[in-house]
Amino acid sequence: MxxxxxxxxxRRELLAASAAVSLTACRRAPLPIAPAxxxxxxxxxxxxxxxxxxxRILDEHNLEVRGRSVVIKPNLVEFEPESFxxxxxxxxxxxxxxxxxxxxxxxxIAEGPGHRRNTLDLADAAGYFKIVPKxxxxxxxxxxxxVTQVHxxxxxxxxxxxxxxxxxxxxxxxxxxxxxKTHHWVGATLSMKNLFGxxxxxVYGWPKNVLHWAGIAECIADLHAAFPRQFALVxxxxxxxxxxxxxxxxxxxxxxxxxxxxxxVDATCCRIMRIDPYRVPYLQLAIEGADxxxxxxxxxxxxxxxxxxxxxxxxxxxxxxxxxxxx
Amino acid sequence: xxxxxxxGKQNPDGGWPYVRGVSWTEPTVYSVLAxxxxxxxxxxxxxxxxxxxxxxHDGGFSPQSGVAESTWVxxxxxxxxxxxxxxxxxxxxxxxxxxTTGHESTRLYLLRQWLxxxxxxxxxxxxxxxxxxxxAAWVGPTSIAILAxxxxxxxxxxSEISQRVAEGRQxxxxxxxxxxxxxxxxxxxxxxxxxxxxxxxxxxxxALRGVDAPAVRRGVGLAKRFLADARSAxxxxxxTLGLMAQAEMPADFTLPDGVxxxxxxxxxxxxxxxxxxxxxxFLWV
Numbered sequence: 001m002x003x004x005x006x007x008x009x010x011r012r013e014l015l016a017a018s019a020a021v022s023l024t025a026c027r028r029a030p031l032p033i034a035p036a037x038x039x040x041x042x043x044x045x046x047x048x049x050x051x052x053x054x055x056r057i058l059d060e061h062n063l064e065v066r067g068r069s070v071v072i073k074p075n076l077v078e079f080e081p082e083s084f085x086x087x088x089x090x091x092x093x094x095x096x097x098x099x100x101x102x103x104x105x106x107x108x109i110a111e112g113p114g115h116r117r118n119t120l121d122l123a124d125a126a127g128y129f130k131i132v133p134k135x136x137x138x139x140x141x142x143x144x145x146x147v148t149q150v151h152x153x154x155x156x157x158x159x160x161x162x163x164x165x166x167x168x169x170x171x172x173x174x175x176x177x178x179x180x181k182t183h184h185w186v187g188a189t190l191s192m193k194n195l196f197g198x199x200x201x202x203v204y205g206w207p208k209n210v211l212h213w214a215g216i217a218e219c220i221a222d223l224h225a226a227f228p229r230q231f232a233l234v235x236x237x238x239x240x241x242x243x244x245x246x247x248x249x250x251x252x253x254x255x256x257x258x259x260x261x262x263x264x265v266d267a268t269c270c271r272i273m274r275i276d277p278y279r280v281p282y283l284q285l286a287i288e289g290a291d292x293x294x295x296x297x298x299x300x301x302x303x304x305x306x307x308x309x310x311x312x313x314x315x316x317x318x319x320x321x322x323x324x325x326x327x
Numbered sequence: 328x329x330x331x332x333x334x335g336k337q338n339p340d341g342g343w344p345y346v347r348g349v350s351w352t353e354p355t356v357y358s359v360l361a362x363x364x365x366x367x368x369x370x371x372x373x374x375x376x377x378x379x380x381x382x383x384h385d386g387g388f389s390p391q392s393g394v395a396e397s398t399w400v401x402x403x404x405x406x407x408x409x410x411x412x413x414x415x416x417x418x419x420x421x422x423x424x425x426x427t428t429g430h431e432s433t434r435l436y437l438l439r440q441w442l443x444x445x446x447x448x449x450x451x452x453x454x455x456x457x458x459x460x461x462x463a464a465w466v467g468p469t470s471i472a473i474l475a476x477x478x479x480x481x482x483x484x485x486s487e488i489s490q491r492v493a494e495g496r497q498x499x500x501x502x503x504x505x506x507x508x509x510x511x512x513x514x515x516x517x518x519x520x521x522x523x524x525x526x527x528x529x530x531x532x533x534a535l536r537g538v539d540a541p542a543v544r545r546g547v548g549l550a551k552r553f554l555a556d557a558r559s560a561x562x563x564x565x566x567t568l569g570l571m572a573q574a575e576m577p578a579d580f581t582l583p584d585g586v587x588x589x590x591x592x593x594x595x596x597x598x599x600x601x602x603x604x605x606x607x608x609f610l611w612v
Contacts (some may be wrong), residue, residue: 184519207511
């Protein structure tokens with residue numbers, strides 16, 4: 001199988017592992033760190049109520065986007081008309097409308113799928129053309145966008161620099177809208193892993209295999225650090241469990257999870273899925289030793305309590321050790 | 328009419344975008360081929376000039392002028408006739424293809440794996456082509472490289488080219504999905520069988536023209552089933568090319584209603600396929 005190279009222990013992995021051990025020992029004495037606000041909102045179905053729900057979420061976070069450019073990045077992966085592989089188009093449309101209502105100067109939907117080249121056909125099959133009026137006028141295929149070479153600010157991976165699409169680089173706010181799914185290489189795919197779709201296939205191909213060779217977790221952390229102005233809104237109404245992100249099975253969770261700190265949002269999603277966020281390698285890298293950043297006590301949570309909506313997502317054997325204790 | 332659309336999308340710099348915006352190598356190669364087929368020499372010449380401007384010192388081509396790396400699009404450039412692209416640029420592209428493999432086939436990687444005692448997996452025994460330098464080989468770039476090198480070998484037979492083509496074809500045969508056809512090149516992920524895609528199945532079948540093997544026969548069967556259901560122009564283009572290469576294209580096939588060419592490579596390939604069905608081949612000349 002050529003997609004993922006043979007495992008190797010890099011210096012960074014060794015450091016991350018040592019950091020994880022030290023952090024585990026230090027968990028009872030968290031570093032002082034500003035709390036992140038994360039909303040957990042019940043959303044029972046993909047129906048018209050979503051429009052109001054999303055508007056309330058953005059109000060709660062008081063996002064100032066008047067006159068700004070907003071880029072919404074859903075997760076489009078595979079041709080399928082159902083709703084459990086790709087981010088649901090109704091939710092994406094509701095989000096676009098909510099940002100427009102808040103005065104955003106421009107709102108575009110943008111994605112660069114990792115496996116399939118015909119992005120517009122993929123979006124069509126996922127229902128985007130049906131749900132989003134004049135979809136093609138509001139959509140940018142990030143795989144084929146103009147690009148700029150960027151020096152990655154954190155250098156978690158061996159990439160050093162990366163060509164990235166100008167649409168995403170120039171956005172005043174990048175809104176990551178993943179599906180809540182398990183992932184067969186990193187445990188869970190959420191708002192941070194969703195940023196793989198920013199890497200242009202037109203330069204790196206399909207799949208974006210350079211990211212696999214440079215370390216998946218490290219590249220996720222690098223991409224997260226390269227885009228400081230983000231908002232995350234996770235589609236957890238129907239997610240995916242088991243052998244995600246493509247071959248798993250539908251999992252109903254009935255929630256939307258949102259916030260301006262994608263690390264805190266993803267950690268909260270993990271807890272909802274009954275996955276230990278401290279075991280997810282890219283979260284471990286992104287917090288850079290600031291354990292408190294994803295501590296449950298440090299997340300200023302609104303809406304539902306995690307315990308009220310938590311539902312164990314089935315994990316493949318390789319990730320059973322990620323299961324949150326008492327999960 | 329479609330040719331007019333294509334002509335209208337040519338950028339002032341002579342290249343073509345995928346949909347809109349800056350010029351890229353892939354849409355420019357297919358558009359130039361379509362313009363040459365239609366006798367639009369001037370438009371083709373401007374496109375060819377743009378293509379020569381993205382040729383790099385290492386012989387490869389970059390995917391667009393803002394990217395300082397040679398990538399798989401070098402194989403696309405090598406699909407163009409040398410007398411049109413320019414003989415030096417074409418020779419450089421062929422040399423780049425001959426020395427490029429997936430990272431898993433490089434000597435350094437093989438030595439490292441040998442020192443670590445890691446056995447070579449069966450699906451890594453044959454060298455294919457990567458999308459970018461330093462990454463693994465995949466079905467898409469391998470198929471296009473085989474098509475370009477096969478054309479070159481008809482012009483100028485060479486054992487080096489024949490050997491790489493043969494190995495590339497073996498790569499494709501080992502990467503066929505268990506249930507038939509090809510996806511991007513991963514037959515399994517963590518022990519779970521992966522499914523084939525229509526477009527990559529068509530590409531692999533085109534590159535495996537003249538090869539008789541069970542994987543090809545299974546691929547042809549699947550391609551015909553895909554053809555009946557596909558609604559994507561990209562998928563239909565490559566399925567048609569793949570089945571034509573295998574002399575298995577159903578004679579009574581007509582395009583289903585509502586299929587739109589949404590990118591310029593799709594538009595150009597549809598035009599070229601139309602010409603090929605009239606007997607004017609562009610891949611196997």
